[in-house]
Amino acid sequence: MTTDTARELSLLTMQSLPRELYVRQQTMPAGHFFPLHQHDWHQLLYAVSGVLVVDLIGERYFIPPEQAIWLPRGCQHSVFTEYGADLKSLYLDPDYKGLTSEKAAVLQVSPLFRELILTAAEFEVEYPVQGYENDLVQLLLQTLSRLPRNDRYLPWPVSEDLIDLCNRLYKQSDSRETSEQLAAGLAASLRTLDRRFRRETGMSLKQWRLQLRLMQAIELLNTGQSITAIALELGYSSPSPFIYMFREQFGVSPAQYRKQRVSPGLQQRG
Numbered sequence: 001m002t003t004d005t006a007r008e009l010s011l012l013t014m015q016s017l018p019r020e021l022y023v024r025q026q027t028m029p030a031g032h033f034f035p036l037h038q039h040d041w042h043q044l045l046y047a048v049s050g051v052l053v054v055d056l057i058g059e060r061y062f063i064p065p066e067q068a069i070w071l072p073r074g075c076q077h078s079v080f081t082e083y084g085a086d087l088k089s090l091y092l093d094p095d096y097k098g099l100t101s102e103k104a105a106v107l108q109v110s111p112l113f114r115e116l117i118l119t120a121a122e123f124e125v126e127y128p129v130q131g132y133e134n135d136l137v138q139l140l141l142q143t144l145s146r147l148p149r150n151d152r153y154l155p156w157p158v159s160e161d162l163i164d165l166c167n168r169l170y171k172q173s174d175s176r177e178t179s180e181q182l183a184a185g186l187a188a189s190l191r192t193l194d195r196r197f198r199r200e201t202g203m204s205l206k207q208w209r210l211q212l213r214l215m216q217a218i219e220l221l222n223t224g225q226s227i228t229a230i231a232l233e234l235g236y237s238s239p240s241p242f243i244y245m246f247r248e249q250f251g252v253s254p255a256q257y258r259k260q261r262v263s264p265g266l267q268q269r270g
Contacts, residue, residue, distance in 0.1 A: 016040075017041055017093055018125045019125065020093045020137065021093070021140065021141065022125060023089070023120050023123070025086075025088055025121050027084075027086055028050070028081045030081065030083050030084040032080070032081055032085075033079070034078055034079040036055075036078045037076070037077070038074050039074075039091065040073060041092060041093060041094045042070070042071065042072055042073050042092040043070075043075075043090065043091055043092070044068050044069070044070055044090040045063065045088075046088045046090065046109065046117060047064070047065055047081075047087055047088070048087075048114075049086045050081055050083060050085025051065075051081065051083070051085065051218065051219040052069070052079055052080075052081055052087070053219070054079050054080075055080070055156065056076065056077050057076060058155060058156055058200075059154070060156045061106060061154070062153075062154070062215040062216075062218055064222055065109070067106050067107060068106075068107050068109050070099055070104060070105045073094045075103075082219060083222070088117050088118075088121055090117065098144055099144065105149050106149060106152070106153065107148070107150070108150055110143070112143060113143050113144065113147060116139060116140040116143060120137060154208070154212060155200075155203065157196075157200040158200055165185075165186065166208075169212060170216070175235060176235055182205065210245075213235075214246070214249055217230065217234060220233060220234070221254055227254050230242070231243075
């Protein structure tokens, strides 16, 4: 099987994986969306560039290039990218036991693991089961099991009206509506809205909006926009309060985050 033919394999027609690890590459254009689905095998989603927005029931994850998300077999999920992404989907045999988590998990991608993914992505689907290719795949799988986890994600409500509210706030990132105004739009008191929101997400609406801005800041910092433009897009009157908020939460300024996002020497690959 040639590489070109291998890359045309359809996940819809596959009854089982051709190898213990199968890497599928895809360039996702801006606004691309994979609707809710699941697989009969484990999956690791990784974007070499761009940010993935991965929705599970009750959870939303923003996955920048320094992270990947582990989706165990049967985990229902949808995937979206606002600004485009260079996607590497790693499909793993359901018998793989390196990660025992039965729930989705965000993993910090090391420079070594990134290089292993990029190399394995160039293998033919039916690569030799002995020799260099298989040895590299085994190293990749062993490295995967040792990656540290990151628990930062955005809880998502399950009630239809609250889902619509959160989707609107996500799309209108510069919205300056107060919590009282949002509650009035739902014909509810602020106390009622906050109680419902806490019950479904574990945090207040105000806390949730701050977390949303943080996640969207990460998303925007992976584009070429200036810090000033990002601050204004997120609804700040100037860059200063945005920089302060970001530093308070992440320990570095937005510019420092952008600079250290990808280790030197890994930003370009032929």
